[in-house]
Amino acid sequence: MITRRPSQIHSVYDVVVAGGGPAGLAAALGAREQGAERILVVDREPEAGGILWQCIHAGFGLHHFKEELTGPEYAQRYLEQVLENEIDVLTDTFVADISRDRRLKLMSGGDGIKAIAARSVVLGMGARERTRGAIRIPGTRPAGVMTAGLAQKMVNMHGYLPGKRVVILGSGDIGLIMARRLTLEGIEVAGVFEIMPHANGLSRNIVQCLHDFDIPLYLSHTVAEIHGRDRVEKVTVAPVDEKMRPIPGKGWDIECDTLLLSIGLIPENELSRQLNLRMDPVTSGPIVTSTMETSMDGVFAGGNVVHIHDLVDFVSQESLLAGRSAGLAVTGQRPPADNIRLSPGENVAYCVPHTISTDRPHTVYFRVRKPLEKCSIRFGDVLEKKLGYVFPAEMVTLKVQPKFLANFHGDALSVDVVPRD
């Protein structure tokens, strides 16, 4: 394990980061870069690095490191940088509570409960997978129903295979990656079922994870029922109507002992809710300013806890900003406050950050509601950018330079994605 136990736990830190995944590690480095001295990253696993350790496939780092890395390589590069920068990383420890005056309760098996205080806090708790309960699949409740990410951890880190014949529900990238992974380990994958009329994962994964191994993908289909007493024995799959309900009489049974769910991620915001942060109902994450500060002074957030990202590179980028801002808040060099609110307009589900300023460049991330080809992003009437295509599954990034806002005197800008004539 790549870990170094801090020589002591201080009672006060400049910056405490909750979560040692890609978001937390980047945030800690950002805080160090801006002059914060005592920095602590708290992670509940025995080793920081988060989900990356189990994502053994390649495809990470193309934006950040300019080369294609596997998840573990990306994690190790970051973690080594954090340790080289003398940042304390406390593993096997849980942030149980954060108060409004930034006092934290840490909990671990070895040390019990410890109270510390922080000048700035960065929330980097990431996300957790949606489970069977989130979509209420009818049927019995046998063993063998699990999320794709859990199966990934079992197979790739602990060396356990989840079953012998598997059905996968959901065509998100984790589900597709697991279809290939299990096939290569000698497990039979009976098929991938997707309730939407289009696949959710990258076409690269459709080709290299499904087509390469002749694994069928059923679009507009779902798992209608789970059967089995102690262990999954079979599932009933069925096509769905336009309201996404299984069509009666059209289903069929597939014998299997395992059902993997790859049906989306939910930002893990228990701490944010305890803090009563203002939340965005669309992202399920906190509302943030252009410095990634939440509605509470000195509490910043970055990565999947704010909104679900497709690429770890953007998690790192966003969280680096959150960490830098946390560091600047400690040294008393906050940039000017935001004066423009962004509102998601036509075909835009949400924007992050929720506000920007006119004095410096900003990167705005957003997601569209429906696919469009040959379209334009309209940023109020100050900026228009042409795009060849947009997809809900692919986050859109827009750089906004201060010069575009030089003659803008309003306090709100609408972000729209419209077809080009």
Next chain:
Amino acid sequence: MSEPNISHYLCIGCPLGCRLEVEEDDSHDIVEVRGWSCKKGERYGREEHTDPRRMVSTTVRIEGAALARLPVKTADSVPKGEVQAVCEALRRLSVEGPVKMGDVVAADVAGTGVDVVATRSLG
């Protein structure tokens, strides 16, 4: 003249996922790649038709470490048809920790001429 010989591919270059058609003549030379919307797609169709290659990432057993499996990858791409053989060969392999990221755990795996390296340090 015989029927044109056409193969179908899904382009992986971007989320558009263009449906490509590669037409070849009787001597298996490519006549035309159709269906792309950018030059990347045309190149991908050509390569995927003549010499499809894949990077392989999997795990091997590791002894004397905190985890049971060590993640590894091929240092270069291997022909698509050799992916299963590579995984088969690695399934029989067991390494002793500690291992450093980038260490070669299997040289010339399954006769592909490609080495397999560790993608993390573990021990």
